[in-house]
Amino acid sequence: MQSMYKVGLMRANLLVAAGLTGYLASTAATLQDALLLGLAALWLAVTATQVEFSHRHPATIPWQLLPGLLLAALLWVTPARHLTWFWAWAVLLMLPQPRWMLGLTAVLAAASWWQLLELLGPEQWALAGLLLAGLMLLGLSRSLALQAMRRRIRHRARLIPGLPLWPGQQLPQDVQRERQRACLERVHVELLLLRTSRWRLWSLAERLCALTRAFEHCYRLDRRTLGVLLISPDAQGAAARRQALLDALGDRARARVVALPRLGSVSRERRALARQAQPLEIKEVADHAG
Amino acid sequence: MPDSRLARPRLFLLVLGVGTLLLVGQALWFYQMGHYQRIALPALLSLVMAVATLIAAAEPATSRVSAYLTLICGFLLIAVELPDRAGAPTLWIGLPPVLALVLLPLGPAVLLNLALTPVWLALLGEGAPEPGLAAGYLTLVAVATLALWDRLRQRALLRATDPWETECPALTRASLHERLHGEFERARLLERPLAVLLIDLPQLDMAREQFGDAARRAMLDAACREIIQQCRDLDALGREDDAAFWLLLPDTTESGALLLRQRLAQALAQRVLVETGPLEVRLRLAAPRPGEPWPAFVARLQATTQTLATD
Numbered sequence: 398m399q400s401m402y403k404v405g406l407m408r409a410n411l412l413v414a415a416g417l418t419g420y421l422a423s424t425a426a427t428l429q430d431a432l433l434l435g436l437a438a439l440w441l442a443v444t445a446t447q448v449e450f451s452h453r454h455p456a457t458i459p460w461q462l463l464p465g466l467l468l469a470a471l472l473w474v475t476p477a478r479h480l481t482w483f484w485a486w487a488v489l490l491m492l493p494q495p496r497w498m499l500g501l502t503a504v505l506a507a508a509s510w511w512q513l514l515e516l517l518g519p520e521q522w523a524l525a526g527l528l529l530a531g532l533m534l535l536g537l538s539r540s541l542a543l544q545a546m547r548r549r550i551r552h553r554a555r556l557i558p559g560l561p562l563w564p565g566q567q568l569p570q571d572v573q574r575e576r577q578r579a580c581l582e583r584v585h586v587e588l589l590l591l592r593t594s595r596w597r598l599w600s601l602a603e604r605l606c607a608l609t610r611a612f613e614h615c616y617r618l619d620r621r622t623l624g625v626l627l628i629s630p631d632a633q634g635a636a637a638r639r640q641a642l643l644d645a646l647g648d649r650a651r652a653r654v655v656a657l658p659r660l661g662s663v664s665r666e667r668r669a670l671a672r673q674a675q676p677l678e679i680k681e682v683a684d685h686a687g
Numbered sequence: 688m689p690d691s692r693l694a695r696p697r698l699f700l701l702v703l704g705v706g707t708l709l710l711v712g713q714a715l716w717f718y719q720m721g722h723y724q725r726i727a728l729p730a731l732l733s734l735v736m737a738v739a740t741l742i743a744a745a746e747p748a749t750s751r752v753s754a755y756l757t758l759i760c761g762f763l764l765i766a767v768e769l770p771d772r773a774g775a776p777t778l779w780i781g782l783p784p785v786l787a788l789v790l791l792p793l794g795p796a797v798l799l800n801l802a803l804t805p806v807w808l809a810l811l812g813e814g815a816p817e818p819g820l821a822a823g824y825l826t827l828v829a830v831a832t833l834a835l836w837d838r839l840r841q842r843a844l845l846r847a848t849d850p851w852e853t854e855c856p857a858l859t860r861a862s863l864h865e866r867l868h869g870e871f872e873r874a875r876l877l878e879r880p881l882a883v884l885l886i887d888l889p890q891l892d893m894a895r896e897q898f899g900d901a902a903r904r905a906m907l908d909a910a911c912r913e914i915i916q917q918c919r920d921l922d923a924l925g926r927e928d929d930a931a932f933w934l935l936l937p938d939t940t941e942s943g944a945l946l947l948r949q950r951l952a953q954a955l956a957q958r959v960l961v962e963t964g965p966l967e968v969r970l971r972l973a974a975p976r977p978g979e980p981w982p983a984f985v986a987r988l989q990a991t992t993q994t995l996a997t998d
Contacts, residue, residue: 481781538698612869
């Protein structure tokens with residue numbers, strides 16, 4: 398199915414919006430008004446430089462909160478000039494966002510409506526409130542449809558388009574399958590866990606995906622931990638390959654290696670890695686053959 | 688870009704229903720107050736809204752139609768009723784574009800908002816459109832449209848990251864090729880056998896033409912479920928084409944794959960669907976030849992799939 402989404406067009410729209418907001422800021426009567434509009438223009442312009450088709454997660458929470466707060470501030474400071482923006486609350490609800498933020502937006506919208514009473518007179522005020530409530534519900538109904546789709550595939554979709562990086566919920570299932578295959582194929586499979594800082598996680602994940610083979614999948618276990626299932630013909634090969642991989646990644650991450658037969662629960666190993674003092678710890682298979 | 692997966696939920700229905708009741712209430716109010724010349728519009732529009740509500744209730748997938756009907760009602764009400772009210776043009780000028788953005792997809796909403804700019808400015812601007820009002824309107828349109836862009840972005844991202852088909856429990860084409868590439872390399876590295884079973888469902892087109900899309904979907908779903916039931920956890924079923932599927936069988940020798948093919952053919956032939964009768968499939972086995980490079984192997988699989996479909 399062809400998608401209508403084009404990054405270039407969206408960026409153009411963002412820049413047009415930033416330009417128009419900037420024009421409004423330049424014609425503002427008061428300093429506060431000009432500052433708020435200038436901030437809005439800046440937000441739009443920065444978003445234009447940041448928007449790209451890669452990350453599945455929406456922007457960080459403060460970045461998402463800013464439009465709602467700016468809108469409330471504009472309607473609070475200079476209501477007479479920015480009455481037009483009153484209806485934008487309905488559009489704000491259409492954006493994908495966490496539930497509590499929907500609640501916050503609704504509260505802010507109600508507050509900004511309440512203080513318009515003096516300005517509009519009771520009749521128009523009541524009508525505007527009723528219409529906004531209807532529009533907000535319509536916006537919410539669209540948002541809910543998208544949220545439902547998002548919830549349905551959250552645990553199974555890859556995290557970045559085109560990269561074999563999967564959510565951590567997928568890992569136990571894949572470990573189970575690799576266990577069966579390891580018995581069948583007589584190969585050595587081990588889980589390599591990497592812990593790094595929050596900021597470096599995504600760049601480390603991209604490098605990890607580039608360095609592993611096409612049949613070795615990577616997982617994001619939490620904000621700081623990545624996992625990968627390494628498959629090698631035997632234990633010696635696995636050790637050499639793991640060392641080469643860790644050397645290529647540099648020493649920015651702590652690592653923990655668990656051979657699949659010794660892996661109990663993934664979350665226990667993840668916690669052990671968080672407490673681990675040495676840069677590398679290895680749990681090998683006990684060598685019965687001697 | 689109609690998308691049945693994004694059908695509007697019950698909330699949409701509720702808003703439409705309440706809107707209808709409000710219009711009926713307004714018509715009754717005018718009747719009580721004796722404004723007989725003003726009754727016609729709300730009475731007529733409440734009928735249109737009732738139709739829109741019924742359409743949305745009957746077939747959630749076609750709620751696009753009821754969204755357009757609601758928009759027409761809203762625009763007519765704004766155009767006829769609002770100019771009467773004195774004051775606050777800066778407030779009411781923002782209502783029509785937001786209504787369009789909330790109800791319509793991106794393209795039509797933007798076109799409509801830009802095309803109707805002079806109309807709304809003339810109707811709601813109390814005769815003399817001032818530049819400030821126009822600037823406010825255009826800025827609102829530009830900024831509010833971004834919400835729809837973001838929704839499209841999110842949807843495109845969800846599509847691009849979902850490895851599963853929407854119609855049936857099979858991998859998408861891109862995921863299938865990625866998985867096959869992995870299995871191909873793994874088989875080479877570990878010197879294990881790999882087999883691929885090419886599956887074609889020749890009745891799909893016929894099912895849609897004669898019994899509609901629901902029958903086609905039922906057939907797809909039944910075939911995929913039957914195939915998955917017959918194979919192991921590590922086998923992967925993916926959709927190469929509309930009617931063509933590849934079943935990846937890692938660690939399977941030729942004799943094992945032949946056995947599976949026979950078992951599958953029997954199982955699928957026994958599966959009888961209500962409308963279309965027994966499932967008909969064409970199966971063919973393929974395996975990488977020794978020393979065959981990856982692009983050649985995929986090209987061979989695709990060529991075989993083509994011949995299987997045209998047989």
